[in-house]
Amino acid sequence: MSRDSSSPAPGEPGARPGRTVRPPSPPRRGPRFGALVDSGLMLQGGVQGSSPLLRLFTRWVRRPLLPMMRLWRRNIQLKVVVTTLLMSLGVVLLLGFVVMSSVSNGLLKAKVNAAQSQADGGFRAAQEQANTAHQPTGQGGDAADGPTAQNAAVWLSELAEQLASGGQNAFYVVTLSSSASDSGSVRGPRASGGVDPIQSVPVDLRDRVDGGSLAYQSNTRIDFIDHRESQPGLVIGKQLSDLNGDSYQLYYLFPLTQEEESMNLVRGTLATAGLFVVVLLGAIAWLVVRQVVTPVRMAAGIAERLSAGRLQERMKVTGEDDIARLGEAFNKMASNLQLKIQQLEELSRMQRRFVSDVSHELRTPLTTVRMAADVIHEARVDFDPVTARSAELLADQLDRFESLLADLLEISRFDAGAAALEAEPIDLREVVRRVVGGAEPLAERKGTHIRVVGDQQPVVAEADARRVERVLRNLVVNAVEHGDGKDVVVRLAAAGGAVAVAVRDYGVGLKPGEATRVFSRFWRADPARARTTGGTGLGLSIALEDARLHGGWLQAWGEPGGGSQFRLTLPRTADEPLRGSPIPLEPDDSRRHRGLGGAGLPLAGGTKRATVPHQAPPDRVPPPVPAKAPIAPRLARAAALDVDPTALPGSGARVVPRQAWEESGAERAPGEGSESGADVENGSYGEADSPTGAVAAAEAVESMRADADADSAAPLSTDAAADSDTPNSTDASADSDVRTGADAGAGREEEASRGR
Amino acid sequence: MKGRVLVVDDDTALAEMLGIVLRGEGFEPSFVADGDKALAAFREAKPDLVLLDLMLPGRDGIEVCRLIRAESGVPIVMLTAKSDTVDVVVGLESGADDYIVKPFKPKELVARIRARLRRSEEPAPEQLAIGDLVIDVAGHSVKRDGQSIALTPLEFDLLVALARKPWQVFTREVLLEQVWGYRHAADTRLVNVHVQRLRSKVERDPERPEIVVTVRGVGYKAGPS
Numbered sequence: 001m002s003r004d005s006s007s008p009a010p011g012e013p014g015a016r017p018g019r020t021v022r023p024p025s026p027p028r029r030g031p032r033f034g035a036l037v038d039s040g041l042m043l044q045g046g047v048q049g050s051s052p053l054l055r056l057f058t059r060w061v062r063r064p065l066l067p068m069m070r071l072w073r074r075n076i077q078l079k080v081v082v083t084t085l086l087m088s089l090g091v092v093l094l095l096g097f098v099v100m101s102s103v104s105n106g107l108l109k110a111k112v113n114a115a116q117s118q119a120d121g122g123f124r125a126a127q128e129q130a131n132t133a134h135q136p137t138g139q140g141g142d143a144a145d146g147p148t149a150q151n152a153a154v155w156l157s158e159l160a161e162q163l164a165s166g167g168q169n170a171f172y173v174v175t176l177s178s179s180a181s182d183s184g185s186v187r188g189p190r191a192s193g194g195v196d197p198i199q200s201v202p203v204d205l206r207d208r209v210d211g212g213s214l215a216y217q218s219n220t221r222i223d224f225i226d227h228r229e230s231q232p233g234l235v236i237g238k239q240l241s242d243l244n245g246d247s248y249q250l251y252y253l254f255p256l257t258q259e260e261e262s263m264n265l266v267r268g269t270l271a272t273a274g275l276f277v278v279v280l281l282g283a284i285a286w287l288v289v290r291q292v293v294t295p296v297r298m299a300a301g302i303a304e305r306l307s308a309g310r311l312q313e314r315m316k317v318t319g320e321d322d323i324a325r326l327g328e329a330f331n332k333m334a335s336n337l338q339l340k341i342q343q344l345e346e347l348s349r350m351q352r353r354f355v356s357d358v359s360h361e362l363r364t365p366l367t368t369v370r371m372a373a374d375v376i377h378e379a380r381v382d383f384d385p386v387t388a389r390s391a392e393l394l395a396d397q398l399d400r401f402e403s404l405l406a407d408l409l410e411i412s413r414f415d416a417g418a419a420a421l422e423a424e425p426i427d428l429r430e431v432v433r434r435v436v437g438g439a440e441p442l443a444e445r446k447g448t449h450i451r452v453v454g455d456q457q458p459v460v461a462e463a464d465a466r467r468v469e470r471v472l473r474n475l476v477v478n479a480v481e482h483g484d485g486k487d488v489v490v491r492l493a494a495a496g497g498a499v500a501v502a503v504r505d506y507g508v509g510l511k512p513g514e515a516t517r518v519f520s521r522f523w524r525a526d527p528a529r530a531r532t533t534g535g536t537g538l539g540l541s542i543a544l545e546d547a548r549l550h551g552g553w554l555q556a557w558g559e560p561g562g563g564s565q566f567r568l569t570l571p572r573t574a575d576e577p578l579r580g581s582p583i584p585l586e587p588d589d590s591r592r593h594r595g596l597g598g599a600g601l602p603l604a605g606g607t608k609r610a611t612v613p614h615q616a617p618p619d620r621v622p623p624p625v626p627a628k629a630p631i632a633p634r635l636a637r638a639a640a641l642d643v644d645p646t647a648l649p650g651s652g653a654r655v656v657p658r659q660a661w662e663e664s665g666a667e668r669a670p671g672e673g674s675e676s677g678a679d680v681e682n683g684s685y686g687e688a689d690s691p692t693g694a695v696a697a698a699e700a701v702e703s704m705r706a707d708a709d710a711d712s713a714a715p716l717s718t719d720a721a722a723d724s725d726t727p728n729s730t731d732a733s734a735d736s737d738v739r740t741g742a743d744a745g746a747g748r749e750e751e752a753s754r755g756r
Numbered sequence: 757m758k759g760r761v762l763v764v765d766d767d768t769a770l771a772e773m774l775g776i777v778l779r780g781e782g783f784e785p786s787f788v789a790d791g792d793k794a795l796a797a798f799r800e801a802k803p804d805l806v807l808l809d810l811m812l813p814g815r816d817g818i819e820v821c822r823l824i825r826a827e828s829g830v831p832i833v834m835l836t837a838k839s840d841t842v843d844v845v846v847g848l849e850s851g852a853d854d855y856i857v858k859p860f861k862p863k864e865l866v867a868r869i870r871a872r873l874r875r876s877e878e879p880a881p882e883q884l885a886i887g888d889l890v891i892d893v894a895g896h897s898v899k900r901d902g903q904s905i906a907l908t909p910l911e912f913d914l915l916v917a918l919a920r921k922p923w924q925v926f927t928r929e930v931l932l933e934q935v936w937g938y939r940h941a942a943d944t945r946l947v948n949v950h951v952q953r954l955r956s957k958v959e960r961d962p963e964r965p966e967i968v969v970t971v972r973g974v975g976y977k978a979g980p981s
């Protein structure tokens with residue numbers, strides 16, 4: 001979040017959203033504030049700064065709403081209830097509006113009619129009075145103008161009083177001078193009943209009355225001079241002429257207090273009713289939705305429990321409605337599931353039982369045969385050569401048959417999930433000592449010396465001694481058998497929460513891709529040369545299963561002709577997840593770490609890479625790398641195929657390829673000194689394992705092998721090398737192909753079957 | 757050294773082959789094929805060692821083992837086709853001293869039989885103390901406060917091995933070699949089960965052992981006396 005909010009506005013292209021960009025203080029509000037300032041500056045500068053500002057604003061507004069939105073998204077009940085509330089509110093408002101307008105129409109119409117007739121009568125009376133009063137004064141009008149004006153004023157006042165007196169406060173009368181005529185002081189506004197004449201008559205009505213000769217009406221508020229509360233009212237006005245023939249305005253004001261009270265009552269009632277209706281509708285929606293949602297939620301909960309393995313969970317079903325049908329269907333599904341799982345479990349049990357029985361049934365006669373064979377074998381000196389040899393073969397092959405049977409049973413036990421870990425704290429040095437002791441006779445026959453490194457301190461881990469010993473025996477025996485009589489190094493280490501044993505040999509090594517395949521059942525490196533060594537082909541598979549059972553890793557690394565290293569990593573305590581291994585998977589003395597090309601060539605600096613027939617330097621120890629074929633220099637770039645150690649959940653069998661840009665970049669630097677330095681750092685604990693392309697992607701294996709076969713015939717050409725030198729060539733398989741070609745050239749001849 | 761060996765096995769071919777091998781090694785084998793008749797045959801033959809198949813018609817091997825153990829401390833070696841931990845541990849807990857997984861080599865079998873019979877050779881008079889126990893090696897008795905505790909010969913050997921070197925921590929492998937007589941460590945489950953059984957007899961509180969003490973990550977040693 002902070003990354004987003006502190007990201008610079010567009011227009012700051014160079015600035016990465018990192019810590020350095022942010023203002024150092026204040027700590028919390030800082031980034032956002034800074035961004036605001038930034039975008040503000042952007043705005044002033046005239047660059048399009050509004051979009052980040054807007055974005056920022058929306059984000060700022062949205063943030064506190066997020067939990068609510070989440071609730072909204074997740075809670076269907078809330079959704080339905082709120083929707084119901086809103087919609088019913090709308091309906092009620094609409095209804096209220098309609099009802100209110102019709103009621104007010106009905107109430108007011110009568111009043112307005114009455115008022116209009118009243119006002120009409122008043123206007124007529126006023127005009128008549130003016131006409132009658134006009135006759136006498138009309139004759140003497142010339143004589144005295146002043147008294148006439150005086151008279152007109154008095155007359156108007158009297159008129160107003162007179163007109164109002166008939167109403168008993170049911171209406172008020174106001175006279176105003178016509179604004180068109182000159183307004184003498186005598187023509188001041190007059191009003192009955194203490195009404196404020198100016199305030200009570202709206203200006204626009206006065207204008208209209210002024211302009212026409214008809215009666216006009218309008219709604220108004222009636223104000224009083226004597227601080228009485230103003231009342232709502234209807235005003236009707238008309239322009240009349242007074243006794244002098246001058247025009248004036250006469251207004252009737254009808255208070256509408258009663259009507260308004262009725263309206264208020266109706267409005268209040270409607271509002272209360274509406275509120276009730278809305279709330280009740282909401283409650284009803286809540287109840288109804290609950291009826292539907294509760295079983296759905298129950299189903300969801302039970303489905304979760306089912307998936308967690310509690311297969312006997314069922315929904316409660318009542319009635320026969322759709323929800324009940326859902327429940328029934330759900331329960332049927334659950335019981336079918338349970339049945340199937342039980343069947344499978346039963347099958348698995350039967351399978352296990354079968355394996356166990358077969359084992360017993362097979363083993364008893366095998367024991368008899370074995371003993372008989374041994375007795376015959378003991379007595380073979382008395383036989384003729386053919387029978388004696390047959391006796392030997394019989395005994396030997398019985399051994400093999402036995403170990404094969406044992407391995408098969410062990411594998412089937414793993415497959416059936418019947419393997420149980422008996423972990424207790426053991427010192428791996430003891431185990432290693434026993435294993436090495438056991439392998440000594442074989443090593444002597446092969447002329448191999450087994451060295452143990454790192455056994456000064458105890459290496460204690462919670463593990464199953466029997467299984468660990470089996471794994472290590474397998475690794476050590478394999479290393480001796482495939483080590484070409486060269487040294488085998490067993491390395492022990494403990495660090496962090498992990499212990500590791502690595503078995504290193506300097507034999508034929510592994511081709512790219514083989515590091516993952518050695519763990520496959522019955523896998524042999526070269527099918528044509530299989531069965532030269534006596535293994536069952538299941539040893540490493542069992543070892544891998546043993547490692548997995550411990551929550552550990554068993555991984556392989558190897559380079560053609562450069563030997564291989566198998567590493568067993570175990571967690572120190574049984575329930576601890578592994579994060580790394582104390583020993584790097586690729587040994588320090590691998591070709592790459594010694595700064596050598598794949599074929600033992602020192603890496604050439606610069607871009608000058610040519611096809612050079614080459615002999616390995618003889619002074620390289622440990623064992624010199626044989627290079628019999630002309631080969632292209634190994635390109636460091638080809639090692640870009642890397643393995644992420646954290647992507648190895650249990651074993652080397654699931655190796656995930658990854659382009660390691662940094663590493664490849666470092667390696668492309670000319671000169672071998674800097675390169676080996678970097679790699680030594682990688683080798684330190686912290687699990688920067690960097691197996692080369694030798695531990696390649698399993699997916700790429702097939703194509704690589706194919707290419708290796710094709711390329712091994714001819715030396716690699718220069719253009720292939722130049723191609724892989726381009727850092728932008730991200731195609732992993734292309735790189736690997738080049739490399740494989742070189743490897744095949746180097747190691748193909750020495751490649752022997754590795755039937756592990 | 758002559759030894760009478762009772763072979764309890766329902767597989768006649770295997771029994772016959774065992775007979776051939778055992779006679780070849782100078783033992784006197786006798787045979788019984790039925791679990792129900794095993795106890796009677798045991799009483800009749802009075803063998804120095806019993807070879808017992810786990811899967812038998814009638815009473816199974818576990819039951820037979822328990823019955824024999826109830827009346828005799830004679831060494832019992834189980835023959836089992838199952839190497840699963842559960843099967844092995846159940847067999848050992850029922851009182852067997854050792855087990856051997858089919859298919860086995862005749863030499864291996866004979867070695868184990870000899871190892872089990874060897875201990876009956878005369879030991880030198882020796883008094884040992886472990887915890888509050890007094891062990892008379894020659895008299896083959898273990899006493900606490902004058903009360904003797906009944907142990908099978910194997911359990912006795914185990915206790916004596918620990919008591920002879922109270923300063924030493926014995927790994928399971930060393931114990932296997934010393935008590936069971938194995939050259940190469942085969943199976944430490946044997947040691948675990950027998951230590952449990954020994955504890956249940958000699959410890960005051962088997963949950964908090966004071967005589968046979970576990971040294972985490974290494975093995976066992978004798979408790980302070």
